[in-house]
Amino acid sequence: MMFKVEGHKLRSYLFAFGVAFSAATGFLPASSATAQTPQARGLPDFADLVEQVGPAVVGIRTVEKVSTRGGSGGEMDEEMQEFFRRFFGQPLPGNPRPGPRPNRPQQPQEEERPRGVGSGFILSADGYVMTNAHVIEDASEILVTLTDKREFKAKLIGADKRSDVAVVKIEATSLPVVKVGDISKLRVGEWVMAIGSPFGLENTVTAGIVSAKQRDTGDLVPLIQTDVAINPGNSGGPLINLRGEVVGINSQIYSRSGGYMGISFSIPIDEAIRVSDQLRATGRVSRGLIGVTIGTVSKDVAESIGLGKARGALVNSVVPGSAADKAGVKEGDIITKYGDKAIETPSDLSRSVASTKPGVKSTLTLFRNGASRELAITVAEGDPEAKPAGKRQQDREEPQAKPSSAASKSLGLVVGDLTDAQKKELKVRGVRIEAATDAAAKAGLREGDVILSVGNIEVSSVKEFESAISKADKNKPLSVLFRRGEWAQYALIRPTR
Secondary structure (H helix, E strand, O other): OOOOOOHHHHHHHHHHHHHHHHHHHOOOOHHHHHHHOOOOOOOOOOHHHHHHHHHHEEEEEEEEEEEEOOOOOHHHHHHHHHHHHHHHOOOOOOOOOOOOOOOOOOOOEEEEEEEEEEEEEEOOOOOEEEEOHHHHOOOOEEEEEOOOOOEEEEEEEEEEOOOOEEEEEOOOOOOOOOEEOOHHHOOOOOEEEEEEOHHHOOOEEEEEEEEEEEEOOOOOOOEEEEOOOOOOOOOOOEEEEOOOEEEEEEEEEOOOOOOOOOOEEEEEHHHHHHHHHHHHHHOOOOOEEOOEEEEOOOHHHHHHHOOOOOOOEEEEEEOOOOHHHHHOOOOOOEEEEEOOEEOOOHHHHHHHHHOOOOOOEEEEEEEEOOEEEEEEEEOEEOOOOOOOOOOOOOOOOOOOEOOOOHHHHHHOEEEEEOOHHHHHHHOOOOEEEEEEOHHHHHOOOOOOOEEEEEOOEEOOOHHHHHHHHHHOOOOOOEEEEEEEOOEEEEEEEOOOO
């Protein structure tokens, strides 16, 4: 059966059907969606931002001096002369006559060669420019090019490798400058833009969104992650928000090919400004240091020692005579708080201490032997040139292994007392592992390791070690704090049944 419906009635029926379908499915026709979402925004237009910020972005070329041998003509010319004499019976045209090679000394000469390209941006109208430290590293000459094609030879004011920030100065006035943004207002998902010189292509603009903030990549500062296209030559250029403010310095990419693969990292501008202020004032950056090497705390270790959740920074070693040593910090301590700041990861402690002015007094809250305690500490100044201590020499006097109890055997351990000489050399008290098999070997322990504590009980002799084992819960993994070389760390031994 067929129904004849007039045009205006058909439109009414279709509209009613569309509303019913939308209510049932949650979808709206395009016209209805537009009407329902009057605040929907299109893609941003970056053209005005480029005109606003672009003049303050510069290209940077570096030159390095390379020593070469030979005077006029050089070594290659003499080799060519010899080639012509041997195979053509005559010298290279322009050589006076054939004969033995003259024995004249070759004077070393310096030749300037292009080293690399990068980007930067102008901080002040009198010519201070910020860029990455790796852009100008080992450069004998730094050339800065403005968007109006003027080129200046720049003077290096200072560079900080740890933060990868550098400041150079050009002799110019009334220069366009960037506006510095508030990093605390930067939101994940918002649009950002980069301007730089990828592969030497000046004033290239790329855009994307903020993918993450506070991305921990192991650097001194947590980085801003974006999907803005960044390539070699973009380094040192600005990351700009939609308000035309610089929020970061483009510094790194994640890549397996050497080129952009969709993930880029920028140094937060607040940290970069703090570094640049010190570089402009003194030419160097002063950071705090307490003198510890630190590591992570695993979930299993945290539970076994009573810490609860995995948090804090495990002290692997303490530098003798350092601020931490004077404060009473020990290997195996877990630092959970620095001043008023909770320490969740080792990076939190490193960054907090580094940002502290040397000489400032603070406090450390740490977890030791199942309980928390607080220590006062005076922060020292870090030495960027300091080298890690070398390995200690092994003492020739051998410790004496003691007969193992049934409990020790169940762990796969044979231990012996440290000699007096070893205690003096290592500056620790504990027992030395003579053999590690079965459960102990599976936990990562091996001969030569020194056990410092068992189940939150410090041990300084085989007798104390055996006593601590006997008190441990046989149904739970046993936490063992041990030292290997210069570092202390935890292991969990799961006894065989």
